[in-house]
Amino acid sequence: MKRIITALTFCLVIANNFAFSQTTEEIKAKEIIEKTINSRGGKELLSNIKTLYTKSSTVMDGRDVSYITKEMAPNLGSFEIEYQGRIVYRSWFDGKTGYETVKGQKQIADQDEFKDKHDRKYIMNEIAYLDPQLFKVKFIKTDTDQKLHEVEAIATDGSITKLFYDTESFLLKKEEKMNPNKDSFSTILCTDYKKFGDLTYCSKNIFKSENGDQVVTLLDLKYNKDIKKSDFKY
Numbered sequence: 001m002k003r004i005i006t007a008l009t010f011c012l013v014i015a016n017n018f019a020f021s022q023t024t025e026e027i028k029a030k031e032i033i034e035k036t037i038n039s040r041g042g043k044e045l046l047s048n049i050k051t052l053y054t055k056s057s058t059v060m061d062g063r064d065v066s067y068i069t070k071e072m073a074p075n076l077g078s079f080e081i082e083y084q085g086r087i088v089y090r091s092w093f094d095g096k097t098g099y100e101t102v103k104g105q106k107q108i109a110d111q112d113e114f115k116d117k118h119d120r121k122y123i124m125n126e127i128a129y130l131d132p133q134l135f136k137v138k139f140i141k142t143d144t145d146q147k148l149h150e151v152e153a154i155a156t157d158g159s160i161t162k163l164f165y166d167t168e169s170f171l172l173k174k175e176e177k178m179n180p181n182k183d184s185f186s187t188i189l190c191t192d193y194k195k196f197g198d199l200t201y202c203s204k205n206i207f208k209s210e211n212g213d214q215v216v217t218l219l220d221l222k223y224n225k226d227i228k229k230s231d232f233k234y
Contacts (some may be wrong), residue, residue, distance in 0.1 A: 012214040025138035029131060029151045032139065035170040037126050040200045049073075049199070051227035055220040067216060076232040077118035094232045095119045106234060119156055129153050129163075148173060172202070196221040 037043050037053040051073045057138055058063065078092035089154060091100040098114035124126045129135050133156075140150040140162070150165040155161070157179075164174040175188045187208040194203040203218040 022141045026136075027138040028139035032149050032151055032165055032170065033126050033129050033137065036165055036172065037124075040124075040126070041172045043127070046127050046200055047122070049123050051224055052123050053220075053222040053227055054214045054218060056212055056218045058216045060214075064218070070227050071123050072227055072229065072230055072232065073121070073123050076229070077117065078232055092232050094146045097234075100164050101234055115157060116155065123180065126230065142167065171200070194218070197223070199223060 006229070012111040017174075028104065034043075034094045036048055040046060043187045050073045052069070054067075054069045058067060059232055060066070060081070062082060065088075067088075068078075068080040068082055070078045074095075076093060078090065080087050081089040087101075088156040089101060091098065091116050093099075098111055098117070100109040101107075120128070121134065121135060129137050135155055137151060137153045140152050142149050143164075144167075145162075149170075151163045151165065152160045153163060159177065159179040161178075162176040163172060164176075165171065166173050170185045170188055171193055174190070177186050177188075189208065190202040190204070191206060192202070192204040193200050195201075199221075201218070201221055205216045205218075207214040207216065208228050
């Protein structure tokens with residue numbers, strides 16, 4: 001009986017130590033992300049979004065253009081630039097290979113640009129952040145002056161995304177992404193949100209750049225309709 005009690009005590013100590021190591025950083029980060037998911041429509045809604053279409057307006061090289069994105073779970077996606085009603089550039093990923101159009105000609109693209117697509121399983125990032133097979137998340141700090149919670153998400157490819165959530169609404173306000181393998185860094189601000197059906201989605205982004213900020217305004221969003229697999233075929 002003494003050996004059984006000792007063994008049980010040992011197991012409880014290990015379990016408590018594991019729970020403690022999770023509580024300080026990881027569990028708090030996940031609690032914040034869970035609240036973010038609730039503020040955007042709830043886990044059931046976000047988990048069940050299998051296709052997503054967006055069309056946004058911006059200015060590129062002094063011209064008004066539109067960005068069109070299409071996504072289908074688990075990892076199909078495309079990006080188009082539309083100018084005066086005509087698609088002038090397109091890149092897409094069919095689940096295995098990335099392609100692009102150059103001067104109207106289809107060709108295989110630089111596959112390094114699509115590395116993060118291979119492990120993708122969800123359309124909504126917050127759902128992916130809760131999957132330990134895809135990300136390791138941890139709480140960094142709360143900035144009481146800016147009213148932001150800072151959470152760090154480290155992907156399996158080594159890229160690091162710093163997420164800044166509003167302490168009241170829990171909506172994402174800023175995203176900083178670093179990829180040590182590519183020596184790249186990007187910052188995106190979200191300045192406004194709107195509801196599209198039951199989904200709350202960022203409707204105005206500012207992409208920070210040394211060459212000047214780019215403002216992208218969301219015009220239209222649809223989920224779970226009007227997208228099919230043939231949209232991502234070569």
